Amino acid sequence: MKAIMVMFDSLNRHLLPPYGGDWTHAPNFARLAERAVSFDNCYAGSMPCMPARREIHTGRYNFLHRSWGPLEPFDDSMPELLKHSGVYTHLVSDHPHYWEDGGATYHGRYNTWEFFRGQEGDPWKGQVADPPMPDDLKQMRFPVYRQDWVNRQHMATEDRHPQTLTFDAGLEFVRLNHGEDRWFVQIETFDPHEPFFSHQRFKDLYPHDYEGPHFDWPDYKRVVETPEQVGHARMEYAALLSMCDHSLGRVLDTMDELGLWDDTMLIVCTDHGLLLGEKGWWGKSVQPWYNELVHLPLFAWDPRAGIAGERRESLVQTIDLAPTLLDFFGVEPPGDMQGAPLPVGTDEPVREAGLFGMHGGHVNVTDGRHVYMRAPVSADNAPLLEHTLMPTHMRGRFSPAELADLELAEPFGFTKGVRTLRMPGRTLFNPHRHGTLLFDLTTDPEQRTPIVDDAAELRMAGLLVELMRANEAPPSQYERLGLPYEGEVTEAHLLVAAQRAQAEQAAEPLPDPDDYPSGRFSLRSPVAALLADPVAFEVLRRHVPGVADSELLQMVGATPLIGLAAMAGGLLPPPRLRLIAEELATL
Numbered sequence: 001m002k003a004i005m006v007m008f009d010s011l012n013r014h015l016l017p018p019y020g021g022d023w024t025h026a027p028n029f030a031r032l033a034e035r036a037v038s039f040d041n042c043y044a045g046s047m048p049c050m051p052a053r054r055e056i057h058t059g060r061y062n063f064l065h066r067s068w069g070p071l072e073p074f075d076d077s078m079p080e081l082l083k084h085s086g087v088y089t090h091l092v093s094d095h096p097h098y099w100e101d102g103g104a105t106y107h108g109r110y111n112t113w114e115f116f117r118g119q120e121g122d123p124w125k126g127q128v129a130d131p132p133m134p135d136d137l138k139q140m141r142f143p144v145y146r147q148d149w150v151n152r153q154h155m156a157t158e159d160r161h162p163q164t165l166t167f168d169a170g171l172e173f174v175r176l177n178h179g180e181d182r183w184f185v186q187i188e189t190f191d192p193h194e195p196f197f198s199h200q201r202f203k204d205l206y207p208h209d210y211e212g213p214h215f216d217w218p219d220y221k222r223v224v225e226t227p228e229q230v231g232h233a234r235m236e237y238a239a240l241l242s243m244c245d246h247s248l249g250r251v252l253d254t255m256d257e258l259g260l261w262d263d264t265m266l267i268v269c270t271d272h273g274l275l276l277g278e279k280g281w282w283g284k285s286v287q288p289w290y291n292e293l294v295h296l297p298l299f300a301w302d303p304r305a306g307i308a309g310e311r312r313e314s315l316v317q318t319i320d321l322a323p324t325l326l327d328f329f330g331v332e333p334p335g336d337m338q339g340a341p342l343p344v345g346t347d348e349p350v351r352e353a354g355l356f357g358m359h360g361g362h363v364n365v366t367d368g369r370h371v372y373m374r375a376p377v378s379a380d381n382a383p384l385l386e387h388t389l390m391p392t393h394m395r396g397r398f399s400p401a402e403l404a405d406l407e408l409a410e411p412f413g414f415t416k417g418v419r420t421l422r423m424p425g426r427t428l429f430n431p432h433r434h435g436t437l438l439f440d441l442t443t444d445p446e447q448r449t450p451i452v453d454d455a456a457e458l459r460m461a462g463l464l465v466e467l468m469r470a471n472e473a474p475p476s477q478y479e480r481l482g483l484p485y486e487g488e489v490t491e492a493h494l495l496v497a498a499q500r501a502q503a504e505q506a507a508e509p510l511p512d513p514d515d516y517p518s519g520r521f522s523l524r525s526p527v528a529a530l531l532a533d534p535v536a537f538e539v540l541r542r543h544v545p546g547v548a549d550s551e552l553l554q555m556v557g558a559t560p561l562i563g564l565a566a567m568a569g570g571l572l573p574p575p576r577l578r579l580i581a582e583e584l585a586t587l
Contacts, residue, residue: 220283360427377482435503
């Protein structure tokens with residue numbers, strides 16, 4: 001028995017033909033749906049990238065205990081369990097986060113691994129002089145932005161693109177070993193994650209008129225671009241999606257050619273989606289985790305069941321991937337795994353509800369009909385604590401200042417008797433301003449209108465607490481969310497109605513700057529220019545305290561004020577922007 005897992009990053013379910021996408025060119029995803037079982041009710045768990053991959057290894061939620069980070073010393077890793085049971089495991093990937101401080105423990109769990117360089121500002125090619133860079137709508141120009149343009153010079157043709165090289169190597173492994181038994185290969189590409197860099201033949205699938213600035217890497221923020229610019233970015237994503245579809249087709253062709261369908265499991269999955277202007281947002285992590293981000297595509301072929309072309313309604317999640325692969329190879333899952341093998345053979349429920357979220361953000365639960373997004377009970381989003389033995393962020397270690405107040409926490413059941421370090425956590429964006437939200441997907445599948453329904457909220461909050469307890473969520477999380485650590489959830493714990501006003505304000509779209517007054521300064525003025533003028537500075541200081549010494553603003557000084565409002569996640573609501581615009585217009 002053999003297994004292949006093809007994993008994409010930021011793959012949008014609603015743009016794929018098997019899930020109703022009717023304008024993208026993705027024939028191989030349609031072909032896959034005919035050869036496998038398609039899951040209609042698959043949800044993410046811990047997000048974003050590395051928390052999701054920790055779930056793939058461990059089969060358990062992790063976002064309630066810590067933020068982005070490596071596998072912990074006490075974690076059970078599915079590829080490592082397979083390796084120790086005589087299954088050869090191989091990872092092929094161009095996902096750069098595996099090789100940073102916050103992901104450096106994952107690849108070593110496999111027997112062997114290969115990595116291909118160049119995605120999203122991967123610190124790959126060294127070049128002292130600035131590379132040629134076009135006029136671009138991107139405003140958050142961190143160092144990875146410059147590095148990405150250095151890297152692009154070295155992948156000018158499709159055969160040099162890291163996605164192509166990743167699938168080349170993955171299929172080389174399959175061809176070399178197709179006659180052997182008991183192996184698992186994970187072919188994982190960073191695409192179609194931003195930047196949406198693909199080659200011309202895929203762009204030609206989406207002809208459209210566009211003469212504006214370069215735009216294939218939206219910032220994570222509210223949409224302030226023109227409809228033409230938004231449409232262009234969506235076309236750039238679609239072109240990269242079609243490149244992913246082509247790579248998937250190569251895997252399906254190889255399985256056909258080598259006759260692998262008889263004894264090889266195939267799983268095709270993703271970690272999360274990406275907002276491409278839907279609901280007025282770009283990206284992820286800075287807004288609530290809407291279904292465009294967490295309702296995922298998932299396909300599975302299990303030769304033991306031999307079922308193709310069917311669909312499954314059972315609620316499944318990322319935590320189910322590890323138990324599925326262990327079960328396929330006859331390896332007993334450890335007791336710490338919370339997932340269950342995917343119900344490929346029969347559509348039998350594996351859970352009543354599932355958790356999902358990001359450390360420090362909303363804690364969310366769905367039963368497939370309702371989605372309940374629980375915000376912090378207070379505006380300080382506290383207490384928020386990290387529990388880890390691997391104190392690293394995405395691209396760096398915890399600073400000495402972050403570790404200054406650490407203490408040893410008592411062991412959790414899943415830490416195998418080991419204490420963790422406990423210290424204050426942090427998050428860039430505060431979910432409190434979005435409020436607690438409840439959606440009924442039966443009447444509102446696009447999550448346009450949150451509802452107030454005390455009975456439904458009470459039931460969903462009860463499911464949320466039940467799953468938090470099963471996950472051994474630390475006491476701080478219950479306090480942060482205003483939920484009982486022990487005892488029943490009651491009407492006194494409900495928040496949807498109490499936080500309705502702030503939720504409505506946060507959902508209010510940003511204004512068109514042309515509809516606001518303007519003069520020498522306006523909402524289109526760069527923040528740096530406003531800060532350089534003493535009188536404009538005073539206007540900003542009164543309405544946006546701390547604006548001059550914000551670490552973030554040092555990186556976005558060229559950003560217009562309306563762009564800052566788009567990034568600020570509700571800190572500059574439309575009424576306040578109007579006041580600022582009116583005062584600036586008089587200068």
